Each structure stands twice: as structure tokens, then as C-alpha cells.
Amino acid sequence: MRSLVAVMLLLAGAARAEQACFLSYEGFEEKVPHLDLDACLGGAVKPEEGFCRIALSGAEVLIYEFRHAGPGPCLAKLDRYAFNDFVARFGISYAKP
Known part of the structure; x- marks a missing residue:
């Protein structure tokens, strides 16, 4: 029984490791049309x-957040806004920080 539990824990750890980086920046960079933000x-x-x-993407604005993790940056979060909601929240101009 202990060996079964150990195997299950090992598999769970491996599954978490695989999920640790769903999308690397390298994969994103070459496949997703985007603009870089200074901040x-x-x-x-x-x-x-x-x-x-x-x-x-159509009438939506997508904000991809990458975190430095492991061997390279990894997608940590994706925020999706309707275009009008995005403009109402952040405005229509962008000023470099």
C-alpha cells in the first residue's frame, strides 16, 4: 500500500511539473501576434x-502576463477585456513608464 501511495505522489509531482509552464515565452513569441509593453x-x-x-482578438484586448520561472519566462496569467471595457479602464493612450 505504501508503494502505491509513493507512486501516486510521484505521478502527482510529475503532473504539477508539467503544468508548471503551460506556455513558454519562446512558444508564444513565434505563434501569437502581439505588441511588447514596457510595463x-x-x-x-x-x-x-x-x-x-x-x-x-476581434473586439477583445488580451493581456498576457509572463513570469520568470525555471529555464525561461512562462505564461502566468491572461486577462481578457472587451475593447470598450479596456478603454474605459486604461484609456486610449499609452505613456512609457
């Missing part, structure tokens, strides 16, 4: 922790 909106991520990218 994440609202200061959500400090530059030493990670970075953000922005993309349009």
Missing part, C-alpha cells in the same frame, strides 16, 4: 519578476 498595466508585475504583452 504591465497597473504595475501588476515588476520588471525583475516578469513582463506583459498585449494583443487584439
